[in-house]
Amino acid sequence: MIESENITSDKIWELLESVNDPEVPVLSVVDLGIIRDVKTNNDEIEITITPTYSGCPAMDAIRMNIRMALLQEGYKKINIMTTLSPAWTTDWMSNTGKEKLKAFGIAPPTAKQQVCHTELFHGGEAIQCPRCNSYNTRLISQFGSTACKALYACHDCREPFDYFKCH
């Protein structure tokens, strides 16, 4: 059991760095930007998270993983809340997170104002291939293996890849 005076939100944030997203396991929930707030009050911990997409099926698993990680370290009174507003954006993803994504073979989201628009058949979007760094790539589909990704292909190295789409 952890003494209540030793519980600080900094320590909780640090612990949360070890909880990974179940669908993109190289990213921690902190990298992803879905932890919106951590509050501590004596031995009580309140964590506020926000979903990436409304239908993200990983949210329940994420909630459970956070709880498990804290329980393992001896924290008992854990309250996990969900908030929808302000809505999650890829701009909240950490730079470390973006680097980890690229190393994992997923193109990280570009800055939101650059590519998030409603124009049809958007031509100007330059997404860099995470393998060969070429910008000579093309969109295959706006929707990929999870809600947060789009499918691309590289004209130079000929490999298909996932793009963590801006949101």
Add this chain to the structure above:
Amino acid sequence: MNELINYTLHLADNSLILGHRNSEWTGHGPVLEQDIAISNIALDLIGQARNFYQYAALLINQSTNQPATEDTLAYLRDANEFKNCLLVELTNGDWAKTILRQLFFSAYQYFLYQQLQNSKDEAIAAIAEKSLKEVTYHLRWSSEWVIRLGDGTDESHARMMKAVDELWVYKDEMFEAAGYELTAASEGYGVDVTLLKNDWTKKIKAVFDEAMIPFPADEKTGVRWFGKEGKHSEHLGYILAELQFLQRAYPNSDW
């Protein structure tokens, strides 16, 4: 309070039923990438429905002593209690009909959620703000596909024309306010749907122009639908039979 609950359920039902329809394509899409796309859209819609159902359940639990959860609302109400418009419950038909229906509905949701973000009700505003980002992708995707098919081969064009024929009479229901929508608009937590029609028509016309689809003369068809007030086509019953089977056969089952 009752009208707020009805309004929230209406928003939830529209998303759930179309999400369910789209999910019928999973494993049956014309190509793998588009199978994944329509399944993702189904997931977004069902996620939005969950958010609205959770809020409706909260309101119901505050105001009555008949406890509700998102699951009881989705799985244990009968067809005449569902408040979705008929457009979303129609059968999928071919790919042309499915994506044209998606375009009609996504364009509607896009303009609706834009305004609902300013709802006086914080929970509804938050769900709208969140959902709008997803709907933006749905709208772009369905617009592009309608253009591809409309301006594609003779066969794809003919199928798109047939889809327009089939769906056109169902669009108006989205812009004819049910009683709870009138209350919602006048109390500031909802949107006057009659005012969305102009923007919607402009958007659809722009897509149709690109798609080489003549824009139908928007005359009164003389048909009115009352799905939003619980009067549904035969199709909803079949959807619910599949959607609700498990909870009705094995009450309170969980996974």
